[in-house]
Amino acid sequence: MIRHTMRALCAATLVIAPIALTATPAxxxxxxxxxxxxxxxxxxxxxxxxxxxxxAVALNEHVNGLGGADYIVINGVVSGTVDGGAGGDYITAGAGTSATGSILGNIGNDFLRVGPNAGTVDGGAGSDFCRVSSGNPPTPPCEF
Structure with missing residues (x-):
């Protein structure tokens, strides 16, 4: 009897575990x-x-501040898009961006500070200050 119960529990575990693993979005x-x-x-x-x-913000992932003066801190690599939205935003991404990553200030007077940059850093419309530690320079007219 104990042996049959153990087999049933093991079988149930094998069925439930893959279902739990697939519940997380891609x-x-x-x-x-x-x-x-x-x-x-x-x-x-x-x-x-x-x-x-x-x-980190992976490829096809987006962080959008929408309106207002947003303070956005990214503590990993940015392969997706970080967009401050309208308003004077402060965005920092110390780990930098990958080849497909974008950090955008959008409309407003923004401050963007990015580590090593292999993607796009663009303050957008407004009087912006953009700083990258190395790699691709920010998109003009961003002051740096």
Whole structure:
């Protein structure tokens, strides 16, 4: 009897484990927005000022501050897109970007600070200050 129960438990484990592994979305950037954990293919702030902190932003993932003067901190490589949205935003990505990554200030007077850059850093419309530690320079007219 014990042997049959053990076989049933082992069989159930083999069936349930793959289901649990496939429940995570293929693209899910993990961030905190104003102190709340948020994840998904696109993470958005609000129309007001936000504090957004994320790990890496993979290809096809997006972080969008929307409106307001947003403070966005990326603590990993950016292969996707980080967009401050409208408003004077502060965006920092110390780990830099990959060849396909984009860090965009958008409309407003923005401050963008990026580590090694192999992607695109663009302040957008407004009087922007952009700093990259090495690699591709920011898109003009961004002051640096």
């Amino acid at each position: 693209h899910a950037v993990s961030c905190t927005v104003n102190g709340r954990p948020v994840s998904g293919g696109t993470v958005q702030g609000t129309d007001s000022a936000d504090y957004i902190q994320c790990g």
